[in-house]
Amino acid sequence: MKIIIDTKENIASLASDQFINLLKRKPNAVLGLATGSTPIDTYKQIIKKAKEQNISFKDVKTFNLDEYVNYPFYEASYRFFMDDNLFNHVDINKENTHFPSHENYLDYDNQIKACGGVDLQILGIGANGHIGFNEPNTPFDSLTHVTDLQRKTIEDNARFFSSIDEVPTKAITMGLTTIMNSKEIILIALGENKADAIKALVDNVGVSCPASILNGHDNVTIYCDKAAASKL
Numbered sequence: 001m002k003i004i005i006d007t008k009e010n011i012a013s014l015a016s017d018q019f020i021n022l023l024k025r026k027p028n029a030v031l032g033l034a035t036g037s038t039p040i041d042t043y044k045q046i047i048k049k050a051k052e053q054n055i056s057f058k059d060v061k062t063f064n065l066d067e068y069v070n071y072p073f074y075e076a077s078y079r080f081f082m083d084d085n086l087f088n089h090v091d092i093n094k095e096n097t098h099f100p101s102h103e104n105y106l107d108y109d110n111q112i113k114a115c116g117g118v119d120l121q122i123l124g125i126g127a128n129g130h131i132g133f134n135e136p137n138t139p140f141d142s143l144t145h146v147t148d149l150q151r152k153t154i155e156d157n158a159r160f161f162s163s164i165d166e167v168p169t170k171a172i173t174m175g176l177t178t179i180m181n182s183k184e185i186i187l188i189a190l191g192e193n194k195a196d197a198i199k200a201l202v203d204n205v206g207v208s209c210p211a212s213i214l215n216g217h218d219n220v221t222i223y224c225d226k227a228a229a230s231k232l
């Protein structure tokens with residue numbers, strides 16, 4: 001596991017380079033994508049670099065990590081987030097963009113496999129150590145599944161809604177084994193509220209910090225700003 005401590009701006013630049021370099025090598029790459037505040041700057045840089053360097057997404061396939069169940073309005077969905085922050089700004093074929101749902105989740109891992117597996121997965125991390133919506137104590141052998149969000153996650157995500165009562169309480173998420181099946185993984189942590197989770201990840205505490213499963217993967221880069229790395 002490589003750990004890189006840098007500024008928020010440099011992290012977005014380095015992480016976007018990993019995506020752009022992959023697409024140069026493999027124009028039909030399979031990308032694992034994440035929502036939340038953390039990857040937004042990376043997506044901005046990917047859009048900018050793809051334009052400048054004429055990188056096409058027309059043969060790219062994407063699989064998002066998670067999606068809410070029963071989101072209260074379309075703009076709260078992760079599909080909307082991805083359209084808004086990435087897909088509407090590159091030449092991707094939306095039919096090649098996938099989200100887990102009640103209808104497809106039992107087959108989601110198979111769909112990923114059928115496309116050749118995820119080449120590069122980007123992750124944020126929850127303040128409680130979750131990756132995707134794999135909350136603490138999710139079994140390490142989990143595949144894509146329906147999950148109840150923990151109170152901490154609901155509180156953290158309330159900032160995207162007008163009231164905490166609007167935040168969905170269930171989601172569908174790739175499992176921890178689904179994530180570990182990716183060929184390469186980037187995890188980005190920004191801000192002091194991620195410092196405990198990053199320490200638990202690096203200390204490899206086990207199921208109480210789901211992200212600590214990443215210690216068992218041989219191609220992971222963890223990007224932290226100074227605040228997120230402050231407890232290492």
Ligand code: PGA
Pocket residue numbers: 035036037038039123124125126127130131132
């Ligand atoms: P954030 O969420 O990027 O909005 O902090 C990260 C996560 O919960 O995985």
